[in-house]
Amino acid sequence: MPAFACIVVVFGLIKKVPVFDVFISGAKEGVKLLYNIAPTIMGLVFAVDLLQSSGAIDAICALIQPTAEFLGFPKEIVPLVLLRPVSGSGSTALLTALYKTCGPDSFAGRTASVLAGSSETTFYAIAMYFGCIRVKKIRHTLFAAITADLTAAIMSVITVRLWFNM
């Protein structure tokens, strides 16, 4: 990350751009961006905190886990699949807990790693990107993104099984 920033600044100097002045005006636009997304972040953090503390995630997991296990999913990754789209910090916490209990090189540990590496915080990204320009009708964005998340969950199990012969 610092290397990337350095390359940009040095390139700017070579091209004789008044780098500091330009940086200041860019940072000012950043404040405006922040102003636009701050309320969205607040709303999402609120909902996700409620969801986690109420035990709803655990309840839903308990419902899905038998089916997931039957289909060959390690039951430990079910909470991760549910929390990954809404919370980056929450899913990292789950991932570390899973590494601690199962070990990073176990079947569940590897599957969780692949899942975390091949998905993003979907809801968060959608809410933030559309929230900042106040577009409400997002058409099929959510459908496409959720299907991609499901694909990542299924593929993480399949690829780990095939790649590590587990």
Next chain:
Amino acid sequence: MLNYIWSGLIAVSVLCALFMGNTADISNALIESGASSIQLILTMAGIICLWSGIMKIAVESGLTNIFAKIFAPLLRPLFPRLDKKSDAFQSITMNISANLLGLGNAATPFGLKAMEQLHTLNDRRDIASNEMVVFVVMNTASLQLLPTTLAALRQSYGSSAPFEIIVPVWISSACALTVALLIACTLNIRQGKI
């Protein structure tokens, strides 16, 4: 749509808490979430302002132009209506390059800028344009080439080979991204030009 999801999340949480007797936890969360969201916003404030500044240097010096040219052959088919020289196209390429390099924090300000610029090209103010849908969907899939944070985390918990999961990660991400883009593009075409 987001209205329903958001209220759904809250309703489910409150109902669950009532049934399972976690009402004390949920009232605590209610109070603490305000503080934790402000904390998150403050962390993001630094990152966003810093990278918006760096981004501006990249734009003024013509660096984004070079990136746009490199990525043009890949991104053209996804954004057929966008001009290669437009601001929006350049922000999109910067966002994608930052994502590929694993600079998630830098990618967000580029992405927000891209959305603003796409919005100026959109004649229907409250409906997402085709380009917006494709762009956001790309950002909800993982594009990172080397999951370094993940590998570091694996290593710190005693993995014998922290990077052994990389090929499965690539295959899984590629599948997820393909599915996402296929759905987004097909539905874009079917719904006509918006």
